[in-house]
Amino acid sequence: MRYVPSYFLVLFTFFSGVYVRANSENFNIEKGSLIDLEQAIQFSWLSKSSVNYGPQILPKLGREMRIVSKLEETSLAEIVIYQKEIPGDLLDQISITNWRKPIKCSINQRYSSELISKEVFQNEKKYPVIKYAAIPNDNFDDIFSDNTNTKNNIKAELCRFRILAKTGYLESLNENDIKNLFKTGLPSLNFEYLEANVKSFGDIANTYISYFSRMDTNLSSNDEIWFLGAGSIYKVPELADMNSKIADDSIQRFISYFMKYILSNIPNSNQIALAEESLRDIPLLNKFTLYYYSEGEKREL
């Protein structure tokens, strides 16, 4: 029985080729050819082309576990990117305080395959992984070799970045985003605001709903309601401290969504009907999204 491969091994062997697409050129990397894999990733990274791992018919989990294993062996700094949109109701179920807790995370170090496999497996249940990207350690060291403190900070931020990614909160980040992340020391991606992306209006809105619902509250005009709503930016830490790159129109959208949410949660009144009219085209959301500028381009966090 010792020489009889398990079904898992058979399947694993069958699907274990890594398929790389770079520009219009296709080539296969031999199983276990770790140097090739690293080169392919670097090539993909530099040429901004996409890398697809494994045949599409292979279950994602299998592919990911295998890739993680290879990455571990090549000691690449690894970043996992999730592109799947998270349903709003799921966002509500996740407490932000929970995913702020420090977890075992170290950048520029080898991960034990056991740990990574476990994490990937856990995440797979909720957040299918669609894309992987990797950055060679050598480049990482070169970029920050002149400043140890900066390097440590970046490592710490990358650790958080990784946590965010693994919990599925990063959407639509492309290779250039991550490249910038490494090259610019993170000013183009502020992680506080990445977290802001998944915040619901929650308690802040309840204060307004309570005040607007009171019998003795008289709201006289739309601009007055807008002024009161705009005051909510003092209540949101990420917005109260606005020395960031959050776009002005993003703040305006926040106020609009916020007001829409509040007004939709208040029993009808003539005063508010007028304001609702002006917010008619604004979609009703239970969370807010912020935008930032990266290289002059507006991006959704």
Place this chain on the structure above:
Amino acid sequence: MNYKSLNLKVIIFSLLTSVVVSCADDSSNSNKQGVQILEKTIQTDRDESIKCNNNKVFLPKTDSPLLVSEYILEIMKANRGMALSKMSIKELQGVYRSCVRHEILKKLKL
């Protein structure tokens, strides 16, 4: 028939009616004005600081013409860490009604 007395009554009635109508118009104008204000463009070339209900409120200058909705956000941003940022919703409403709206209307020349 006393025409003089009748004329007086008609005049008084007309006056009362016009007062009532004008009041009603004011009220609806006030609401309509709210919509119009948000959509109007405002530009001011100097920073100002007003005192309102014992609080200092900073009214920033605009680099370019802004919609009133945008200008209100600029006011909020300019008042970070100041009195306005520490107010309750009710206090904010009081400051807006007592002073800020008036200042905006003044800048809009309304």
